[in-house]
Amino acid sequence: MIRAFHRCPGLLALALVTILALSGAALSVFPAAERLASPQAEAGLSVATLAARIQAAYPGVEQIRRQPSGRITAYWFDGNTPGAAVIDPATGQGVASADPNRAQRWLTRLHRSLFLGDGGRIAMAAGAASMLALSLSGAVLVARRVGGWRRWFGRLRGPLAGRVHVEIARLAVIGLLLSSASGLWMSASTFDLLPDGGSPPAFPTEVSGATGVAPDRMPVLQQTPLATLRELSFPAPGDPTDVFTLKTDRGTGYLDQGSGELRGWADLTGWSRVSETLYMLHTGQGAALLGLVLGLMALGVPVMGATGVLIWHAGRRGRPRIRGNQPAGRAETILLVGSEGGSTWGFAATLHAALTAGGQRVHIGPMSGFAPGRYAQAQRIILLAATYGDGAAPASAKGFLDRLRDTDGTRAIPLAVLGFGDRSFPAYCAFAKAVAQEASAKGWPELMPFDSIDRQSPQDFARWGRALGQVLGLDLALAHQPVLPKTATLTLISRRDYGAEVQAPAAILRFALPRVSVWQRLSRGGFARFSAGDLIGILPEGSAVPRLYSLASGRRDGFIEIVVRRHPGGLASSQLTALAPGDRVTAFLRRNPAFRPGRGRTPLILIGAGTGIGPLAGFVRGNARRRPIHLFFGLRDPQSDFFYDEELLGWREAGRLTRLVTAVSRAERPHHVQDALRGEAAEIVRLIRGGARVMVCGGRDMATGVADALAEILAPAGLSPAALKAGGRYVEDVY
Incomplete structure (x- = not known):
């Protein structure tokens, strides 16, 4: 549900959100640039002193404004000619034009309304709402993917597009939440959808009727620091009933032009302060550094949009289209799929079609969406589960075991688990077996005994389908045709x-x-x-x-x-x-992201035998940065199957390979790679204590022997292969 809630706004509003983010990122530069370019006042300068300096330079001054950046602008009339300038507070003289930056004005109109007036403002408000929905749902999805909020910055795995998407999201989500929420607030304020934040004090009806008191002689202006000023408006020339209007970050007041006395004051309300804070957060006015940070975060939106489309496209390509998929609440049979690369979805589609043809109402979905409370009419649950890496949950089954542990099986829905894997790997169907064991422990009735499919065998699947048909009283013929990736x-x-x-x-x-x-x-x-x-x-x-x-x-x-x-x-x-x-x-x-040397300069201990040298030689070949690599290679006869013999010597001379240790199994004294490790026990311990990463590639028996040898070597040092695996420092690619 959350995934769909995240995907739909992203796809529908991609262009709008991208425009909103890019224009907002560009606008975030202007407050910082304005602060750097504007002359800043000396510490302790009062509004009275500044007003006197400006009035001396421009006798017809009508208004003085101070921006949150510290920029001061004065507006005046010289006869009938209006004038305006950015003011140097040290002299009161104009130093730059007060005309708004054309690029900034153009970007502001684009950002606020797409140049379309109120209709455009509504559209951009919808874009901000979409960004808010994406940020909230995305944060939940990130937490799910990494295993909880406490592991927010945990290690990622999977395709590059997905990793980039999540990496940017977990860095930028706070900024996007602030920007989108404050943008919605400002849109609501524009259309008067928020309560009135307060009003200025009543205009004074009784004044002295006199004129001529200079601003620098008014006590209120003398006591008002320039840093708190927002606006000072002068009375109209020749009108003794008019007053000075002073606006600061505390409130608004009126000053008698004949006596300088305060004739009325209204504090800034709490609501107004909230509005101004949100305005500052959204525009960066008054917080230039924060604005730049939020703008930088906004630049992640188009990248997340592009990677999101790639993820969506890959998901559609990996999952077959299921016709006649019933809602979970109406289905008799619930099919849940745990798949990493997408192939298991194909088997699930074949089973769905066969059960539907047999008159069943069937719902199919990912194991990550397991929700027994929704299965109101379910008579059975069938789990089709692949295994990722060394027994981990595949992508579409993340969090399933946690949800299963939170249930007690009291619904008494019979459940069957079918594992998919490759028997040549040590962790054959390990995740599916763990699911079956946990379901049994929690009291879920068994629909069928646990079974498995080796190497996507259509024959194994058809055999299992016949057994399922006998349980259901149906004639199930599962003629599955594997859908291969694009070749x-x-x-x-x-x-x-x-x-x-x-x-x-x-x-x-x-x-x-x-x-x-x-x-x-x-x-x-x-x-x-x-x-x-x-x-x-x-x-x-x-x-x-x-x-x-x-x-x-x-x-x-x-x-x-x-x-x-x-x-x-x-x-x-x-x-x-x-x-x-x-x-x-x-x-x-x-892709095989679990078998990577990783980045950094920590040493590598590469261990392989026979054709297992292949990827290890590739790691050495690609070691242009001359990371320390120690290669242990088991072979039968140096004259016959010393793979990459010439290249290994050349790579060692070039510094790409630090050390090569060979073990010959058909010599006069047979020597296996695990024996070579025992002969270098002290060096192995030293390297691993220094953070070395162990990578093993080759046959299953060799890998088992290597693990046993390393367990012996590391035990005196208080280390073990299991501990290294848990820390991601021991990886295998075995067959």
Whole structure:
């Protein structure tokens, strides 16, 4: 609900809010510029002294105004000719024209009314209301994403557009709330929708009838500091019944021009002070630095607008359109989806269509929207949950476990959990298993036993669908066709072969960069942006299931590179290792933000074996800043499968690689990478105590051995791999 409330104003009012923000940011510069350019008065100067100086220079002075910036302007008549100037308070002489800045006036009209009068003012008020709604709902969404208000500046993950959107939002939201709320107040004041803030004192009916007392002899003006002045108006020449009108930041009063006595006074009301404070917050008049800060925050609006559109577009592309989706309160079956990349939504759409065809009323939504109180007619809940990284909740299931823990299962709605994952990863369906365990612990009845789908297998899904159909008394045939991300054609430009001597053929395959569309460049989608450690999906001939390979290169390297070992019976690996230069494959890119070296100068400990050297070599290749990198590489035979042997030596000489330690498993004395770590135990402890980050890539058995070895090495120092993982300093990419 909140997400929709945030998205709708953003999309509908994007242009209006952008104009409002950009023009407001530009206007925020003028108060600061005015303060810097205006002559400032000496400390302690009174209104009486200033008035005398100006009257001496301009005998026909009619009014003196002081802006919150300290700028003083005088208006006078010289005979029948009007005049105005910015005044130097030290001399009373004019130093600059008082004419308003044309650019400022143009921007002000644009900002207030789009040059359309009252209709434009209403439109801009609607824009301010939209910005307020976006700020409030956005703040709630940010808190949800990072795990609560206390973790407001917590670490972000996910696609670049989403991270940029949230980073700017959590910095700018306070300023946008102030600007939009104060803007709405000013709009309401313009249309007299607010109560009257007070009125000046009654004009005096009894005056001395005399004239000629100079302002510098009036006690009230002598006691009024110039810093509090807003406006001093002189009586009309030759009219003994007129008076001086004094306005300060305390109130308004009248002074007898014949005696200098105060003939009436009205304090500024509390309501007026609130209005003036909001005016200051909105315009920066009187708070130039604050105005600049708010203007800077407003500059984030167009960036958030652009990234918001990208997020919306990616969401529409990732989620299939669901026809006949029933409201949650009327549905018999509730389907909730936890997905990171969007593929699980496709399976949910297939299930939704099959259940609907079987006569069921079905509602489908994200797991993050779990709300049992809304499921008035639900007879069952089915959760389709993928797993992100090392057992974490995927994007559309953030907060689900917390909501589930807050329930007690008393509604007694039977619940089933279906996990999606890849068995080659250690944390296979870990999040889905955690959901199933928590649901059981909270007393939710089990509709079906926990089950899982390996590598998006349509066959596994059809098998599970038949079991579900038996439970429901329906004939469910789930013929799912996976919807792959947008693919590109990659052309092989070179290959280097390894491993023949150890009966494990492998190759480093280098592909040319594919052509990238203008939209992909702007949105940084497809192969327009990628880094070493990201994944490419290859769809082998004769299979509907893609295979993922870690990239050994980044976009800046100018090519796409992977390391592939041919596995007996492996469809994708056999086809890839059989490619010749000029041959083509169809591939797509999948981000892998959890496996990044991160920024900074803290050392890296890279640990890999076999083809797991691929992304690690990519990190070393991209280490132009010469960050300390210690690489532990396990191989079978240096004469056969020493991947990147020449490059590693060159990178070490260039300072991109600090140290290389190899472990040969088929030597006279077999040595594995975990053995090499134990041999460098003291150095490992020293590096990790100094903040080093550990990155492991390779087979699951190797990764388990490495974790065990590091646990032994670190235990005497009071450290552990688990603690490093919790702190984001130990990451794995295993298969």
